[in-house]
Amino acid sequence: MNNPLAYSLIMIVAGIGIPVMATLNGGLGARLQSPTLxxxxxxxxxxxxxxxxxxxTEGIPDKIFHASTPLYYYLGGFLVLFYILTITWVAPRFGISNAIAFVLLGQMIAMSMIDHFGLFGAQRFALEPQRIAGLTMMAIGVFLVLNKATPPAGS
Structure with missing residues (x-):
């Protein structure tokens, strides 16, 4: 399947899942009194x-590790762990919108560097003025949605 519309919709659903997961896991961590658990x-x-x-879908794999695969490809698990632990601990204290807004800002910085320099074997896409303007507008949008209000009493 090579359908940009389908890919876009799938990623929108995945994006919706991130703050939902952060809210649910933050709540679970608070109820269990352990973000790590x-x-x-x-x-x-x-x-x-x-x-x-x-x-x-695929059956039992014949190999998990391949000698020709650079070790840094396996570090994604560490990054997911770091994200899950930090969002579970920070979101209930900082607010879901605040936490996710800064995650989005970090994602925009990382995606721009990965694309521009072709890091980790990714396809290169130059940071041209139009793209920089779009990233700047997205960053401004992130800051505009930050929750600056004081949470209601009892929250």
Whole structure:
């Protein structure tokens, strides 16, 4: 399948899932009084579903590690762990919109550097003036949606 519209819709749904997951996991961490336990539960549920999906769609893999694969490709797991732990701990204290807004800002910075320099083997896309203007407008938008209000009493 090479359908940009379908890809866009799938990624919108994935994007919707990020603040929902942050809210749910932050709430779980608060109720369990352990953001780390909440993250471990999230990963366990995700692992079970991912392994079940793998076995149904592809069967048992013959290899997990390939000698020709650079080790840094396996660091994605660390980055996901870092994100889950930090969003689970920070979001209930800082607010979902604030936490996600700064995540978006970080994503825009990282995507621009990865694209511009072709980092980690990614296809290169130069940071041209039009793209810089778009990123600037997105960054301004991120700051405009930050929740500056004081939370209501009892929150």
């Amino acid at each position: 909440a993250a471990a539960i999230l990963f366990f549920v995700g692992l079970v579903i991912a392994v079940a999906y793998l076995l149904v």
